[in-house]
Amino acid sequence: MARFALHSVIKIGLLGLAFSQSPAMAERVKDIASVAGVRSNQLIGYGLVVGLNRTGDKNRFTSQTLRNMLLQLGVTVPPGIDLKSKNIAAVSVQADLPAFAKPGQTIDVNVSSLGDATSLRGGSLLMTPLRGADGQIYAVAQGNLVVGGLSAQGLDGSKVTVNVPSAGRIPNGATVEREVPTGFAQGSHLMLNLHTPDFTTANQVADIINRTYGGSVARALDAASVQVSAPHDPAQRVSFTSLIENLDVSPGEAPAKVIVNSRTGTVVISSHVRVQPAAVTHGNLSVTISEKPIVSQPPALSGGSTAIVPRSDVTVNEEANRMFVFNPGVSLDEIVQAVNRVGAAPSDLVAILEALRSAGALRAELIVI
Template sequence: MRALVMIAALVFSAGAAQADRLKDMTTISGVRSNPLVGYGIVVGLSGTGDGNSGLTLQSMQSMLSRMGLAVEVGDINAKNAAAVMVTAELGPFLKEGQEIDVTVATVGQAKSLQGGTLLMTPLMGADGEIYAIAQGNLIVGGLGVQGADGSSVTVNIPTVGRIPNGASVERMVDSPFQDGDYLMMNLNRGDFSTAAATAEAINEVFGPDVAVALDGTTIRVRAPADPDQRVSFVGLLENIEVTPDPPAAKVVVNSRTGTVVIGGEVLVTPAAVTHGGLTVTVNEDYDVQQQATVAMNGDTTVIQPDEPIVTPDSQLYINEDPAKAFLFDPGVSLASLVDAINAVGASPGDLVAILEALREAGALRAELVVI
């Protein structure tokens, strides 16, 4: 645990002085992917389908009727078919005829999609329009086996599969990339100092007043109107290197796993901390004495067992570790903070308690975030 904290600290310290490309730090407004979703039927399963699920039977009847076949729901068995939801991401600038990957997941009682084939499924965007058509054989990374006695073994997730290049794009999403005189570049991590440094770095390459930082996240960049020149311009723009400003001082605590990450900018003002532990161990034992009733019948002695007498026997052991104290001088850095806490052998729970106490005392120059 303590090693994890120290490693995280070194990563923060090393990353603070490293220049990053704008390609890795920013996104261009409007240039993004769009989620697609559709409902379909997977067939060809080996008895692991939905069975008599009403949703699947109704879907199969509707599909067959569109093909000119008149069938009743009672004539259909869906043990080799499954109702599924199909999802995909339509990337920016994709044109008609290009292909994208799709993910298929069951919505009914199907146990596995292994060996299944997805039938033609329209994929719609948030506006309800169809943007792609999916179809193909599934690749499933899991498996499930069930015995006649009800025992079963499941490896990974057999109810979810993928179809690489399983959907063909039928409609292009309009992009504002070529519209207007400006491009809006958004920082992945908003920071006023980094935004100002980004605008300055762009102006050093392309000339003054080309880029203006509008706020802590967005930089407005004047771009060429000609489409070919704009693409080349963005190619150069993305490779400009900027050194991000160090992030705000934070201590992040994961309350579920006990993980504590301390940022490289964390400082501590003068403070004295005392840390000790009290351990109480209770051992419960019982003293059992068997009672009996003795009766004489002529020359015969009869011994009749009675209820035993149970006497609790508790033993308490108390172990108190000597309290250890350490002192933080003004402006103590992260390395000194970690070394001092490690020196007293603090557990993850103790570490959180120490950090919370330092924050309440006003000595911790950082934001304490619990996730």
């Protein structure tokens, strides 16, 4: 028996999350904006992990890397010898170099297998230079890996893998060798970049700075940038930036949005969602198809053969329609209450919102991810 539900396409669940209409809470400037030029830089390197328990690579380029490393250490491997060491793995090493990191400080590194190694557990990364986008070496990594994954295999071929054993991490595994210059102490201005561009928030940030320090110290250039006049002396600029980033600002409220995640079954509706006057009817239409084949038996001595004849019963059931009216400017709370009163499922809510948007009655952006 096949059963089809025609009233909805996407089956999702509604997360009971509604935002009440309350005044925006004040936030610090440092929580909603960052200083231009003060940023981290990504580093990458290629190296070898040794000391594995026969879980390393079995390819040729790892053997070639091992041969080159031994040559740099003064060990010459005779030509024609294939270095097939299963306790070595070729890996990529990644790290984020924070702003203002000084030579001698340490940073964390992530290590991932590049070849066919099955596990990096118990391995140790040999000295690996880490380069930036400009090709310069900014840090050197080395140390024992911390691997959160586990892999075990039996003689009969059965295998169990927990998490990802082919990737690991070395806390404080890289030492900074070169400082990245920043433009923080240069020029006569600081540039504050908002994490979420918004004209209202940019104007609020400039306004609170000017009201605190007087004059026209700050001005909003666009929805994401606020230019602030700053002292030329580096020490005074640090103190001034510290005062700026701790000012409290009431950011602008986000635009009305309805976000639907069809994979996790989540619907999030912001508090500013409004609906224009509209009448909505909702009902379920179900089609049931039952297959009841019968056997056709021919008369005796007729020369015919027994055959199975299909027979289908099609039934259409429609629930009583339920209509409700959305008044002008109806709020999120009223929408949810109206849908709950008629017993609609979360998927029905999505269908209703889609219909309202198509009719031009939904005053919000509908995003399906």
